[in-house]
Amino acid sequence: MSFRLLILSDVHYAATPADAVGPARRRCLLGRELLRRVLANARRRGGFDAVAILGDLLNRGDASDRTQQSLAELAEDLSAIGGDVPLLLVTGNHDGPAEQVYRALGERPGPQVIGQLRFFVFADVYDGADRCTRLEEDRRRFGEFAAAGEGPIVVLQHNPVCPAIDDDYPYMHTNREQVLRDYAAAGVLLSLSGHYHKGTEPTRVDGVTYFTAPALCEAPFCYSLAEIQGRQVDIRTRRLALESETPLVDSHAHTEFAYCGRDISAADEIDRARSFGLGGLFLVEHSPQLYVTKEAFYTGQHVRQPHLWRDGRHRRIDDFRRAVQPLRDGYARIGLEVELDADDRVILDDADRGWQDILVGAVHFLNKDHSQYSDAEMAAEFMRVNRRLIECGVHVLAHPWRVFTWFRRTVPTHLYGELADLLAASNVAAEINCHLNQNDPAFFRTCIERGVKLALGSDAHVPEEMGDLHEHLAFLREVADGRDLADLLAF
Numbered sequence: 001m002s003f004r005l006l007i008l009s010d011v012h013y014a015a016t017p018a019d020a021v022g023p024a025r026r027r028c029l030l031g032r033e034l035l036r037r038v039l040a041n042a043r044r045r046g047g048f049d050a051v052a053i054l055g056d057l058l059n060r061g062d063a064s065d066r067t068q069q070s071l072a073e074l075a076e077d078l079s080a081i082g083g084d085v086p087l088l089l090v091t092g093n094h095d096g097p098a099e100q101v102y103r104a105l106g107e108r109p110g111p112q113v114i115g116q117l118r119f120f121v122f123a124d125v126y127d128g129a130d131r132c133t134r135l136e137e138d139r140r141r142f143g144e145f146a147a148a149g150e151g152p153i154v155v156l157q158h159n160p161v162c163p164a165i166d167d168d169y170p171y172m173h174t175n176r177e178q179v180l181r182d183y184a185a186a187g188v189l190l191s192l193s194g195h196y197h198k199g200t201e202p203t204r205v206d207g208v209t210y211f212t213a214p215a216l217c218e219a220p221f222c223y224s225l226a227e228i229q230g231r232q233v234d235i236r237t238r239r240l241a242l243e244s245e246t247p248l249v250d251s252h253a254h255t256e257f258a259y260c261g262r263d264i265s266a267a268d269e270i271d272r273a274r275s276f277g278l279g280g281l282f283l284v285e286h287s288p289q290l291y292v293t294k295e296a297f298y299t300g301q302h303v304r305q306p307h308l309w310r311d312g313r314h315r316r317i318d319d320f321r322r323a324v325q326p327l328r329d330g331y332a333r334i335g336l337e338v339e340l341d342a343d344d345r346v347i348l349d350d351a352d353r354g355w356q357d358i359l360v361g362a363v364h365f366l367n368k369d370h371s372q373y374s375d376a377e378m379a380a381e382f383m384r385v386n387r388r389l390i391e392c393g394v395h396v397l398a399h400p401w402r403v404f405t406w407f408r409r410t411v412p413t414h415l416y417g418e419l420a421d422l423l424a425a426s427n428v429a430a431e432i433n434c435h436l437n438q439n440d441p442a443f444f445r446t447c448i449e450r451g452v453k454l455a456l457g458s459d460a461h462v463p464e465e466m467g468d469l470h471e472h473l474a475f476l477r478e479v480a481d482g483r484d485l486a487d488l489l490a491f
Helices: 028-044 065-081 098-105 136-148 176-186 266-275 294-298 317-327 375-391 402-406 413-426 441-449 470-480
Strands: 003-008 050-054 087-090 110-114 117-121 153-156 190-193 200-205 208-212 222-229 232-239 249-253 280-286 332-338 358-361 429-433 454-457
Touching (some): 028 065, 028 470, 050 190, 087 117, 110 136, 117 136, 136 176, 190 222, 208 232, 249 266, 249 358, 249 429, 266 280, 280 317, 358 375, 375 413, 413 429, 413 441, 441 454
Parallel strands (some): 117 153, 249 280, 280 332, 332 358
Antiparallel strands (some): 110 117, 200 208
16 A cells, blocks of 8 residues: 655745745745645645655744744644644754754654654754754664664655755755765665755655655645655645646635635735636625624525615625725626525615626525425425526526535435526526535536536635635536536636
8 A cells, every 4th residue: 555645845934024034936924824725735636644844834933932923823734634644844944943843843853653664854953054964963863763674764854965956056965975875875765855945856866766845835836745655656746826728717706704704805815816826716705794794694584584684784895895896907806696585686785786797696595494395395496596596697606506415405416407507598607616515527517518607616715715726627627528628617
């Protein structure tokens, strides 16, 4: 069985702009978000058995309380790895005192055995010019470790070992030749490094595979996965920035006005869309949330008691409009996610119509609690609501069928064709939505066959979802069955 090692390096996290010193391309303020994105992306692609972080978690670490707080924040994010997945942590020249980092994150350098693999984490020392040296004591300990057991050895350090970068690159080990001889003599299988932000391709020298991981903090925001089986090593580097032959537009990105959002904003949505390679986006907010309280929305009262959204007591739509309209341009456009109330009216005041670029129709609640419907009744009511939303001029139908899975009801798959025909007849797009939603390939293939255009909606509610359409793109390619993606998309 193969062992999957998640590899990332050079996060360079800074909690404040004052600590985000260095080249502008280094996105230090996104450090925590990038960590969460890597973990989510890697899990979607098959998961991992251990995580290796190759140094420079911090951008400007020192012995201050500020650094301690930053390490505590990173520890919170890294806890998402899970207690049963080992973390191999290297410290770098930007991290500050190594013992402080290891203490804060509950890790240690030196030897570790995970499954059939033997790991050795080096904590090399730096001089005032950031030149690193392998300590003689660490060389001795490594030699004893290598000689004392059996099984493939993986070594980790911050600075690159091999190949030599450039004649004028000052950050190779000062005793690099000794390090190379040590690894060859010990029969090391894999040597992992960071520090050199461009990274290098895997290189095999004297039986050792050397790999320098690219920096996570710089576009295209890469991490790597090493698959180890016996003495075979396969390393693949993956980008968080989108790679698509067709520019992709996020048609459903929420803002700071969403009750269900956390630490997001319209400006950040635009920044992430650009940073992670999208071709554009629509800033879309729940129209009911701009008229009623949070409690009223989450209990479905905006649907079942229409007077609550019409009386204007909790109106926020003017604030939303003032906040987002200055951001509108050819790249970022504006929209509303609308629902139908019990009086068959779209939850959008007549005075608030006409300035949006898009209306996204959604079914979050029906006129009665779902428990009061039989399966057939709920399916019939769902279709009636969708017909009315389409009549009212929505451009996209958000997360079709989610109301059924949300309430653990049977999805009426026999109605896939009927809904697709309704969408096709009115030129309404069906949304591929991966936020707490299950996309059935059968429905979307039916839509494609009947001429329905598709929209990609991140439905982003947290920072790590902003600008992330990887899962959508993979699903789109699956259901496209070889068709040109540009021909299938509404935007």
